[in-house]
Amino acid sequence: xxxxxxxxxxxxxxxxxxxxxxxxxxxxxxxxxxxxxxxxxxxxxxxxxxxxxxxxxxxxxxxxxxxxxxxxxxxxxxxxxxxxxxxxxxxxxxxxxxxxxxxxxxxxxxxxxxxxxxxxx
Amino acid sequence: xxxxxxxxxxxxxxxxxxxxxxxxxxxxxxxxxxxxxxxxxxxxxxxxxxxxxxxxxxxxxxxxxxxxxxxxxxxxxxxxxxxxxxxxxxxxxxxxxxxxxxxxxxxxxxxxxxxxxxxxxxxxxxxxxxxxxxxxxxxxxxxxxxxxxxxxxxxxxxxxxxxxxxxxxxxxxxxxxxxxxxxxxxxxxxxxxxxxxxxxxxxxxxxxxxxxxxxxxxxxxxxxxxxxxxxxxxxxxxxxxxxxxxxxxxxxxxxxxxxxxxxxxxxxxxxxxxxxxxxxxxxxxxxxxxxxxxxxxxxxxxxxxxxxxxxxxxxxxxxxxxxxxxxxxxxxxxxxxxxxxxxxxxxxxxxxxxxxxxxxxxxxxxxxxxxxxxxxxxxxxxxxxxxxxxxxxxxxxxxxxxxxxxxxxxxxxxxxxxxxxxxxxxxxxxxxxxxxxxxxxxxxxxxxxxxxxxxxxxxxxxxxxxxxxxxxxxxxxxxxxxxxxxxxxxxxxxxxxxxxxxxxxxxxxxxxxxxxxxxxxxxxxxxxxxxxxxxxxxxxxxxxxxxxxxxxxxxxxxxxxxxxxxxxxxxxxxxxxxxxxxxxxxxxxxxxxxxxxx
Numbered sequence: 144x145x146x147x148x149x150x151x152x153x154x155x156x157x158x159x160x161x162x163x164x165x166x167x168x169x170x171x172x173x174x175x176x177x178x179x180x181x182x183x184x185x186x187x188x189x190x191x192x193x194x195x196x197x198x199x200x201x202x203x204x205x206x207x208x209x210x211x212x213x214x215x216x217x218x219x220x221x222x223x224x225x226x227x228x229x230x231x232x233x234x235x236x237x238x239x240x241x242x243x244x245x246x247x248x249x250x251x252x253x254x255x256x257x258x259x260x261x262x263x264x
Numbered sequence: 265x266x267x268x269x270x271x272x273x274x275x276x277x278x279x280x281x282x283x284x285x286x287x288x289x290x291x292x293x294x295x296x297x298x299x300x301x302x303x304x305x306x307x308x309x310x311x312x313x314x315x316x317x318x319x320x321x322x323x324x325x326x327x328x329x330x331x332x333x334x335x336x337x338x339x340x341x342x343x344x345x346x347x348x349x350x351x352x353x354x355x356x357x358x359x360x361x362x363x364x365x366x367x368x369x370x371x372x373x374x375x376x377x378x379x380x381x382x383x384x385x386x387x388x389x390x391x392x393x394x395x396x397x398x399x400x401x402x403x404x405x406x407x408x409x410x411x412x413x414x415x416x417x418x419x420x421x422x423x424x425x426x427x428x429x430x431x432x433x434x435x436x437x438x439x440x441x442x443x444x445x446x447x448x449x450x451x452x453x454x455x456x457x458x459x460x461x462x463x464x465x466x467x468x469x470x471x472x473x474x475x476x477x478x479x480x481x482x483x484x485x486x487x488x489x490x491x492x493x494x495x496x497x498x499x500x501x502x503x504x505x506x507x508x509x510x511x512x513x514x515x516x517x518x519x520x521x522x523x524x525x526x527x528x529x530x531x532x533x534x535x536x537x538x539x540x541x542x543x544x545x546x547x548x549x550x551x552x553x554x555x556x557x558x559x560x561x562x563x564x565x566x567x568x569x570x571x572x573x574x575x576x577x578x579x580x581x582x583x584x585x586x587x588x589x590x591x592x593x594x595x596x597x598x599x600x601x602x603x604x605x606x607x608x609x610x611x612x613x614x615x616x617x618x619x620x621x622x623x624x625x626x627x628x629x630x631x632x633x634x635x636x637x638x639x640x641x642x643x644x645x646x647x648x649x650x651x652x653x654x655x656x657x658x659x660x661x662x663x664x665x666x667x668x669x670x671x672x673x674x675x676x677x678x679x680x681x682x683x684x685x686x687x688x689x690x691x692x693x694x695x696x697x698x699x700x701x702x703x704x705x706x707x708x709x710x711x712x713x714x715x716x717x718x719x720x721x722x723x724x725x726x727x728x729x730x731x732x733x734x735x736x737x738x739x740x741x742x743x744x745x746x747x748x749x750x751x752x753x754x755x756x757x758x759x760x761x762x763x764x765x766x767x768x769x770x771x772x773x774x775x776x777x778x779x780x781x782x783x784x785x786x787x788x789x790x791x792x793x794x795x796x797x798x799x800x801x802x803x804x805x806x807x808x809x810x811x812x813x814x815x816x817x818x819x820x821x822x823x824x825x826x827x828x829x830x831x832x833x834x835x836x837x838x839x840x841x842x843x844x845x846x847x848x849x850x851x852x853x854x855x856x857x858x859x860x861x862x
Contacts, residue, residue: 154643154646156644156646156647157643157646157647157650159647160646160647160650160651160654161650163650163654164650164654167654167657198639227638227639227640227642227643227646228635228639229635229638229639229690229691229693229694230635230694233694233700233701236701247642247687248642248643248645248646249642249643249645249646249648249649249650249679249683250646250649250650251649251653251680252650252653252654252657253653
């Protein structure tokens with residue numbers, strides 16, 4: 144049984160890429176283009192990991208993360224912030240959550256693999 | 265001092281002894297003459313002779329004179345009694361005579377005493393007075409008497425004063441003439457200010473008051489006003505200077521008592537919009553806008569401390585025409601008329617502040633734009649990088665030939681470099697923008713350096729000599745410092761000539777406040793003109809070195825990281841010999857406030 148990784152990302156070319164890369168890494172990608180739909184999806188079926196874009200609307204990555212952590216069955220799901228915004232690392236530091244990692248776009252294939260394996264072994 | 269002669273238990277001066285002999289001789293002579301005249305039955309013809317000794321004795325020694333008068337009376341009475349008894353009339357007359365002796369002695373003693381007391385009183389006033397007193401002859405101006413005060417004031421001895429003419433005491437002809445005019449007016453004068461000359465010829469200011477004692481003698485009292493007058497002249501002098509300085513000062517200057525304005529210069533008047541006259545008596549606090557008032561009160565309260573210190577702060581002022589102006593106040597405690605006062609410099613920086621705000625806004629806008637641009641550049645780069653990685657990961661399964669693979673690899677390399685440049689741009693924009701917090705920890709420096717060298721694979725590219733004590737610990741942000749070392753080593757390796765050699769050396773002087781870590785290469789070196797360019801983050805770097813693209817922005821980032829620690833990077837370089845980059849990191853971790861400023 145392949146482990147499920149939800150990718151929340153509003154940029155279609157990146158979603159397409161992630162689909163291929165994650166399959167290559169032997170995971171089952173679930174691609175969702177906005178935060179609200181993603182929240183419904185992960186509530187219904189908690190994934191092993193979430194790759195989360197930050198600059199999205201209507202629901203930003205931070206808001207998504209906040210709501211996610213309020214759900215008791217989703218509190219432990221690891222999240223990798225997958226962003227191009229330069230201010231995210233500082234904010235993440237302040238969050239001080241061991242279940243949150245970061246990947247700054249653009250990432251190489253090796254970097255993606257390393258970041259995921261940090262949480263999923 | 266008169267010589268003392270001791271006879272038995274009496275101690276007499278020479279004068280006393282002479283007087284004693286005179287008195288005894290006179291008394292004995294009087295007794296002998298009276299006795300002889302009585303023996304010749306001529307009667308007591310010269311009883312008045314006794315008055316010589318009695319008056320003489322009583323004048324000098326009132327009490328003993330009375331006793332002597334008593335004795336003389338008794339002796340006279342006895343002589344008359346033995347010679348003329350029983351002549352009743354003669355006896356009564358002799359008794360009356362004896363009583364008269366005593367009465368005369370009593371009267372003389374009484375008046376002598378009165379004179380003595382009054383003389384003593386005047387003498388004591390004369391000698392102990394804090395005023396200088398001179399008695400002089402108003403016709404010949406000889407000094408009859410001068411007390412110690414005058415002598416000390418002018419540097420003479422009392423004896424010397426006696427040999428000078430009063431008119432010669434004046435400093436110059438002018439003062440002397442003025443004195444003669446006043447003296448000639450015949451009136452008693454009080455507080456005539458004039459200037460004497462001391463023995464050394466220096467001017468000495470005094471106030472003279474005089475009154476005539478008799479036709480010739482004038483008593484003159486002298487008040488020493490020199491210190492006061494000198495101070496006044498000095499004050500007048502410095503006050504003039506002060507005025508000149510403040511009149512032309514480009515900064516506003518006010519003198520305050522607490523916060524009430526006692527003086528304002530023209531610049532302050534222009535600044536505040538009030539006339540200079542309106543400024544006087546105004547409360548400085550009233551010209552400060554309401555929002556800043558409480559802060560100003562705190563600032564001004566410090567002026568009232570026992571030992572106020574120079575101080576500065578910035579406030580916004582409301583001018584007379586309703587304009588708001590910013591100014592920095594510099595407070596300096598001064599003394600004015602022996603009262604503590606404040607000298608407040610007011611430097612108008614309204615234009616400067618507005619300019620600075622505009623510059624800040626421009627900078628912030630530039631940073632925001634840079635972030636947006638970088639963000640927009642990064643996102644589309646992701647699929648390019650991702651797909652290239654994917655293809656190169658397993659070329660065979662995608663049917664890629666070796667030639668195509670090489671082309672794709674070059675593409676990937678270029679994309680990766682672009683990614684790095686964009687990342688560095690973003691990192692710099694973050695560093696220049698908000699405050700970046702450092703994650704301080706204590707770590708082994710040699711451990712960190714070895715990790716960096718191993719991580720960068722530098723030993724394959726150059727010979728690296730590390731001379732750092734193995735027990736050396738830094739308290740710093742390990743990750744950021746690792747980046748700095750990495751950048752400098754990579755830089756050294758990139759610009760060294762084969763055989764490439766890099767030295768990493770720790771330099772320390774125990775009293776020096778900084779750790780110094782030097783990274784030296786044997787490379788191409790940097791020219792003077794390039795030195796200014798290499799750490800810059802905004803353009804211009806292209807010409808600094810041949811292939812600066814690899815490390816260009818990373819040096820700027822490294823510099824920022826070291827600055828965040830409160831340190832700096834210095835460079836020594838000689839063209840074609842090599843460069844030494846030295847990282848200076850404070851041994852003591854700076855306070856939070858300190859490193860915000862850096």
